[in-house]
Amino acid sequence: MKRRDFIHLSGMGLGALMTPGMLAMGNPVTAERLMEPGIDAAAKKVLADIALNAAKAKGATYTDVRIGRYLNQFVITREKNVQNITNAESFGVGIRVIAEGTWGFSATSDVTPDGIKACAETAVAIAKANSKLQNEPVQLAPVQGAGEVTWQTPIKKNAFEVPVKDKIDLLLSANDAALQNGAAFVNSALFMVNEQKYFASTDGSYIDQDVHRIWPNFTVTALNKAEGNFRSRQALSAPMGMGFEYLDGLASEKIPGPAGLVSYRNSYDLIEDATMAAKQAVEKLSAKSVVPGKYDLVLDPDHLGLTIHESVGHPLELDRVLGYEANYAGTSFATLDKWKTGDFKYGSDKVNIFADKTQPHSLGYVAYDDEGVKTKEWDLIKDGVLVNYQAIRDQVSILGENESHGCCYADSWESVQFQRMANISLRPGTEKLSVNDMIKDVEKGVYIVGRGSYSIDQQRYNFQFGGQLFYEIKNGEIAGMLEDVAYQSNTQEFWNSCSQICDKDDYKLFGSFFDGKGQPSQVSAVSHGSSTTRFDGVNVINTGRKI
Amino acid sequence: MAILTKEEAKQIIDKVLSYATADETEVSIGGGRTGNIRYARNTVNTSGETNSISLSITSVFGKKSGSTSINELDDESLKKAVARAEEIAKLAPENPEYMPMLGPQEYIETNTFSESTDKINPDYRAQVAIDSIKPCADNNLTAAGYLEDFSGFNASGNSKGLFGYNKRTSVDFTVTVRTADGTGSGYSGSDYNDVNLLKSGPVTALAVQKAQASVNAQAIEPGKYTVILEPRAASDLLGRLTFGLDARSADEGRSFMSKKGGGTRIGEKIFDERVNIYSDPTHPDIPVAPWSGDGLPLEKTKWVENGVVKNLFYSRYWAEKQGVEAVPRPRGVIFEGGDQSLADMIKSTERGVLVTRFWYIRAVDPQTLLFTGLTRDGTFYIENGQIKFPVKNFRFNESPIIMLNNIEAMGKPQRVDGSMVPPMKIRDFTFTSLSDAV
Numbered sequence: 005m006k007r008r009d010f011i012h013l014s015g016m017g018l019g020a021l022m023t024p025g026m027l028a029m030g031n032p033v034t035a036e037r038l039m040e041p042g043i044d045a046a047a048k049k050v051l052a053d054i055a056l057n058a059a060k061a062k063g064a065t066y067t068d069v070r071i072g073r074y075l076n077q078f079v080i081t082r083e084k085n086v087q088n089i090t091n092a093e094s095f096g097v098g099i100r101v102i103a104e105g106t107w108g109f110s111a112t113s114d115v116t117p118d119g120i121k122a123c124a125e126t127a128v129a130i131a132k133a134n135s136k137l138q139n140e141p142v143q144l145a146p147v148q149g150a151g152e153v154t155w156q157t158p159i160k161k162n163a164f165e166v167p168v169k170d171k172i173d174l175l176l177s178a179n180d181a182a183l184q185n186g187a188a189f190v191n192s193a194l195f196m197v198n199e200q201k202y203f204a205s206t207d208g209s210y211i212d213q214d215v216h217r218i219w220p221n222f223t224v225t226a227l228n229k230a231e232g233n234f235r236s237r238q239a240l241s242a243p244m245g246m247g248f249e250y251l252d253g254l255a256s257e258k259i260p261g262p263a264g265l266v267s268y269r270n271s272y273d274l275i276e277d278a279t280m281a282a283k284q285a286v287e288k289l290s291a292k293s294v295v296p297g298k299y300d301l302v303l304d305p306d307h308l309g310l311t312i313h314e315s316v317g318h319p320l321e322l323d324r325v326l327g328y329e330a331n332y333a334g335t336s337f338a339t340l341d342k343w344k345t346g347d348f349k350y351g352s353d354k355v356n357i358f359a360d361k362t363q364p365h366s367l368g369y370v371a372y373d374d375e376g377v378k379t380k381e382w383d384l385i386k387d388g389v390l391v392n393y394q395a396i397r398d399q400v401s402i403l404g405e406n407e408s409h410g411c412c413y414a415d416s417w418e419s420v421q422f423q424r425m426a427n428i429s430l431r432p433g434t435e436k437l438s439v440n441d442m443i444k445d446v447e448k449g450v451y452i453v454g455r456g457s458y459s460i461d462q463q464r465y466n467f468q469f470g471g472q473l474f475y476e477i478k479n480g481e482i483a484g485m486l487e488d489v490a491y492q493s494n495t496q497e498f499w500n501s502c503s504q505i506c507d508k509d510d511y512k513l514f515g516s517f518f519d520g521k522g523q524p525s526q527v528s529a530v531s532h533g534s535s536t537t538r539f540d541g542v543n544v545i546n547t548g549r550k551i
Numbered sequence: 552m553a554i555l556t557k558e559e560a561k562q563i564i565d566k567v568l569s570y571a572t573a574d575e576t577e578v579s580i581g582g583g584r585t586g587n588i589r590y591a592r593n594t595v596n597t598s599g600e601t602n603s604i605s606l607s608i609t610s611v612f613g614k615k616s617g618s619t620s621i622n623e624l625d626d627e628s629l630k631k632a633v634a635r636a637e638e639i640a641k642l643a644p645e646n647p648e649y650m651p652m653l654g655p656q657e658y659i660e661t662n663t664f665s666e667s668t669d670k671i672n673p674d675y676r677a678q679v680a681i682d683s684i685k686p687c688a689d690n691n692l693t694a695a696g697y698l699e700d701f702s703g704f705n706a707s708g709n710s711k712g713l714f715g716y717n718k719r720t721s722v723d724f725t726v727t728v729r730t731a732d733g734t735g736s737g738y739s740g741s742d743y744n745d746v747n748l749l750k751s752g753p754v755t756a757l758a759v760q761k762a763q764a765s766v767n768a769q770a771i772e773p774g775k776y777t778v779i780l781e782p783r784a785a786s787d788l789l790g791r792l793t794f795g796l797d798a799r800s801a802d803e804g805r806s807f808m809s810k811k812g813g814g815t816r817i818g819e820k821i822f823d824e825r826v827n828i829y830s831d832p833t834h835p836d837i838p839v840a841p842w843s844g845d846g847l848p849l850e851k852t853k854w855v856e857n858g859v860v861k862n863l864f865y866s867r868y869w870a871e872k873q874g875v876e877a878v879p880r881p882r883g884v885i886f887e888g889g890d891q892s893l894a895d896m897i898k899s900t901e902r903g904v905l906v907t908r909f910w911y912i913r914a915v916d917p918q919t920l921l922f923t924g925l926t927r928d929g930t931f932y933i934e935n936g937q938i939k940f941p942v943k944n945f946r947f948n949e950s951p952i953i954m955l956n957n958i959e960a961m962g963k964p965q966r967v968d969g970s971m972v973p974p975m976k977i978r979d980f981t982f983t984s985l986s987d988a989v
Contacts, residue, residue, distance in 0.1 A: 031619065031620045031622075032619045034635070034638060034639055035642070085647055089643060089644070091639075110599075113622060130598070130599070133598075134595060134597075137598075137680065139594050140592070140594055172644065188803075188805075189803065189805065227805065232804070233918065234805040234809075234917075236917075327592050327693060327695060327729070328592065328596065329591070331591065331696055331726065331727040332697070335733075339733075420597065457913045457923065459924055460911060461910065461944060461946075461986040462911070462927055463987070466985070466987070466988065468946060468948075468984075470915060490915060490948075492946065492983065523589050524587065524699070545948070545983060547915045547916050547921055547948065548916070548919075549921050550919070551807065551821075551952045551953060
């Protein structure tokens, strides 16, 4: 199965569609193999130098080498059964060069001196061949060589060291909790990823990074057989840049919300959430169908993260703005001329959105990106005004900057690195404000929790979002569950309708584990932090139909 | 090097099976060459070519199965891989839904391989890009496109005597053309097994024409419109309908194919009687490998006949549980059409919208198969039988089930992404908002 097909499927939601055998990314290995160390940094440096020298000898003016070992383990269950366990390893080297002002890239799984030398020479040959077809010579922003450095995601429990049996037991316990509380079906899964990446470049960097990510997830379905109705509720977990400690379910990381809801910050209680999900899926079967119209929306961070991703993260990727993604993901409404005015009001004064690759526990957290640039935090929208984009070494000169933002990424050693979304987050409000306080002031509104259906146009103007849970707000109080809710808006209009943001006590990360971009398509994982936020007078439609 | 002959593949598979000690063993071997070229802003950004071969082994003890894959085919590597798959299988939990492997099967021959596609080289790819970029650059337009080609093979065999072999080629070309001021955008694309059928010049010319014709789109009110969907637009929605024709979720009560009170809607007329959907691995325009993912032979299968649901996919496990024959999922489907041309459909339309393609389609409600998404790269208003002017893009919220009950007319099916889909004229298609995107 092609990776992009997998993305397509996962985009449709975990659940009935996810069948065993779909998920291997790399060569299947034993679970024990995932705990074995790869080759050490000293050996990788020797191999990397072979590539740097071979490329230079053939005429490259710049070279970077990524020796990557990518490990993943997916455990998938439904109801009382384990459906699939995949342990996969992918190991190889990707070499990128500039020759005659043009990029060339080649990759090989033959990680030997001869294999690497041949691969570097191929990369140079490709660059030279491509130079005849391109008319924009590469301009690389300078980078200070990092020397020899190592970095690891600050995890407490390496997920690969937790026995598979414990993972199965945890998932089956969650399934059981859901079945005991009214669910007819439960599909649950644990995704665990470890990227062991060694980067070396002619700038004098030798960077060894060990990156960990985890995502527990489920879909619970309740049925009304007599009526032929079904409703699902997905997990309110977030994929995180953490180890297995994310599943500790610490009480200190739970944020109590309205209507008995619980939001999980940096520690997730899978069984508690599965229990609540089953009850809520049952409740959804008989919930009131929404009356379409204008509502004030109170959006939970588990929901708002996806809206930030689609309506701010993507349109502010510089390669999209410039047209490099025109044939696939699209371009952007946030054009350079708007940015150059210096007063383009993307949102209301309350809206401050920043990019980073440095937030602890986030999916994007690394010390250096995949072209050896030290990561940082920078503003995209300040007091509602568009101030910057996301750009990498060969793009920042267009913005008049001489330092890359550090958001270059490749999803594998065999994929060429390119500009990918950093973590994009909404700064919390500076005044003390809880979710309950926010709801008290809403006369006619909807409180939306969790990610649901999502769609946005190719320039990121018009979007429509659903959710997992919808609650009617009437005169400052929650007045019961709603169904068939989706809201439609225009990015600039929507962010300008932002009227209140809860404080930092409500701030948490949402994540997207399999964000797709490029041709051939690559995935990337990215987090979006926010606190619960209010948007006034947004158009809500009713999605109920009879067939 | 990457394409093995049937005999070479069988020899390797038999060798692997001879090393196996598991109750059941399956070996698949596949490989080939994938090449691509990508351009944007009228310049080539990336191009590449990968040759690879991969062999995977699934070993089964009782109901425990384990898989592994390797890229080396020497005896020592193969022996190690068998041992690893067997080790993984022994450690695996039992799969209560495991089905014993199939014995020998009769697979029909399908014409999936083209010598011409197999001979594609970097020069050809570069020429496609140049031929696409030049007319755009000459006319103050910007091209972004992607060509991907594949030539390779797949072979499978197991310890119960099953063996199948298929050689396949494919080529897929798409291009988006935008006006320099960003007020017009057009898209076109083609996919084939045989590259001789690909006329990349006319594909680009159509995208150019759409880009130029879509400049300065006007806003019209969203609402219910008669739409004429070009084959790509129709395919964008209908493909999602056929993807969901799964018996198990229907039997479980969690599909649009579930019957009130239990069971599936097989036998019910749920579409206009002109709706006929079938699959056929030997179809000359969309030939595919003659077996499904679980090894069952693919044969001509009717899914919808005269608006009546005839079949749903049954996995081998679910078929056994329900006491019916397994029905494999097809690799491509044929939507039968009608005899109207796109021009005929436009001529007979008093007021309507012509749609080139849809974009960012996502499920809104699986119960009713409601989808949302947007029009893109060429949307036009039709009045009194003529295209009047380009219109701003719309967001839709529509179910293909409702759509296939509102058919006005259909045309001759064309190949789109491996399926055959006709242009369709549909009444009362629901557009819910406007988009400023070009």
